[in-house]
Amino acid sequence: MRVLVTGGAGFIGSHYVRKVLGGAYDTLADAQVVVLDKLTYAGCESNLESVRDNPRLRFVRGDICDREVVRDLMSGTDLVVHFAAESHVDRSIMGAADFVMTNVVGTQTLLQAAVDAGVRRFVHISTDEVYGSITEGSWTEDHVLEPNSPYAASKAGAELMARSFHRTHGLAVCVTRCSNNYGPHQFPEKVIPLFVTNLLDGRKVPLYGDGLNVRDWLHVDDHCWGIQLVADSGRPGEIYNIGGGTELTNRELTERLLAAFGVDESMVERVPDRKAHDRRYSVDITKISTELGYRPLVSFEEGLASTIAWYRENRDWWEQLVDRAKLPGS
Ligand code: NAD
Numbered sequence: 001m002r003v004l005v006t007g008g009a010g011f012i013g014s015h016y017v018r019k020v021l022g023g024a025y026d027t028l029a030d031a032q033v034v035v036l037d038k039l040t041y042a043g044c045e046s047n048l049e050s051v052r053d054n055p056r057l058r059f060v061r062g063d064i065c066d067r068e069v070v071r072d073l074m075s076g077t078d079l080v081v082h083f084a085a086e087s088h089v090d091r092s093i094m095g096a097a098d099f100v101m102t103n104v105v106g107t108q109t110l111l112q113a114a115v116d117a118g119v120r121r122f123v124h125i126s127t128d129e130v131y132g133s134i135t136e137g138s139w140t141e142d143h144v145l146e147p148n149s150p151y152a153a154s155k156a157g158a159e160l161m162a163r164s165f166h167r168t169h170g171l172a173v174c175v176t177r178c179s180n181n182y183g184p185h186q187f188p189e190k191v192i193p194l195f196v197t198n199l200l201d202g203r204k205v206p207l208y209g210d211g212l213n214v215r216d217w218l219h220v221d222d223h224c225w226g227i228q229l230v231a232d233s234g235r236p237g238e239i240y241n242i243g244g245g246t247e248l249t250n251r252e253l254t255e256r257l258l259a260a261f262g263v264d265e266s267m268v269e270r271v272p273d274r275k276a277h278d279r280r281y282s283v284d285i286t287k288i289s290t291e292l293g294y295r296p297l298v299s300f301e302e303g304l305a306s307t308i309a310w311y312r313e314n315r316d317w318w319e320q321l322v323d324r325a326k327l328p329g330s
Pocket of ligand 1: 179
């Protein structure tokens with residue numbers, strides 16, 4: 001069994017690779033894992049440090065848009081788990097070209113190579129942001145796509161490519177749409193690691209707008225487990241929401257982080273809101289729960305505490321990334 005993991009040096013992809021090689025998923029107990037990652041500003045080879053010497057791992061630095069590289073790696077692959085993406089909404093607002101190239105063209109390149117190589121299964125990792133924003137209730141998988149940021153639009157485009165390759169070529173693709181992840185190794189441009197690393201350095205945390213945007217926080221371990229359930233038993237051509245973490249306003253999240261550091265509101269700096277900032281995300285996880293037996297296992301309290309502890313203990317990891325995490329021009 002050979003698994004090709006794209007974006008395996010990023011936050012979620014590297015967690016998945018460490019879990020696979022650590023024996024967490026029975027069906028991949030003996031699998032060979034090939035990671036294809038371009039090592040953009042967001043990719044860190046050090047995320048795979050703990051499994052670097054594992055003989056079942058092969059790391060390839062390369063671009064998912066590179067047809068030759070992708071074709072070579074796809075040959076002999078049984079399962080593709082496709083994480084690679086430009087993933088930061090703020091960067092997509094500043095310029096969307098890389099998002100369209102990697103997220104749409106890169107995905108199409110992988111899908112075509114997977115068809116040509118006769119790959120048995122392809123899991124495309126998408127996001128709940130493709131749905132847009134919801135005031136009340138939760139999205140089921142058949143909800144209309146109304147992406148609001150260029151990031152979300154590029155992910156929606158990628159998904160539609162995946163759907164078309166299933167319909168047209170019979171490729172056994174499943175799509176997962178997950179809510180906001182948190183956990184160790186998350187690049188310090190995203191809100192939880194940004195706030196945690198700022199607080200560890202005694203710096204203020206920048207809170208967007210009125211702070212009332214709601215996100216559903218899921219530990220990365222639960223996301224990866226949901227992905228594996230889909231890889232094992234998801235129905236080809238189907239979409240599965242993954243979520244069911246903890247819904248919090250950004251203000252509530254900030255309060256929990258301030259409390260964990262024993263500091264008060266004076267550590268919050270209000271900053272102008274993000275353009276077209278989605279108000280609330282909420283996915284209905286009935287489908288993956290009933291079909292595949294998924295439910296989140298990590299409580300937010302436990303997950304947040306262990307995540308803060310990880311950043312506290314791994315200053316070497318994030319300190320070298322803080323400059324890379326700054327937005328161009330800031
Ligand atoms: P990340 O930014 O931490 O990692 C992305 C990885 O992809 C990096 O290692 C980067 O080097 C690599 N990459 C980027 N462009 C590439 C290219 N052209 N070729 C090869 N590799 C390339 O992202 P993440 O947070 O780990 O997200 C992984 C996936 O999960 C993405 O598809 C994202 O849309 C999706 N997702 C993320 C979240 C979240 O909360 N982080 C939630 C739902 C879905």
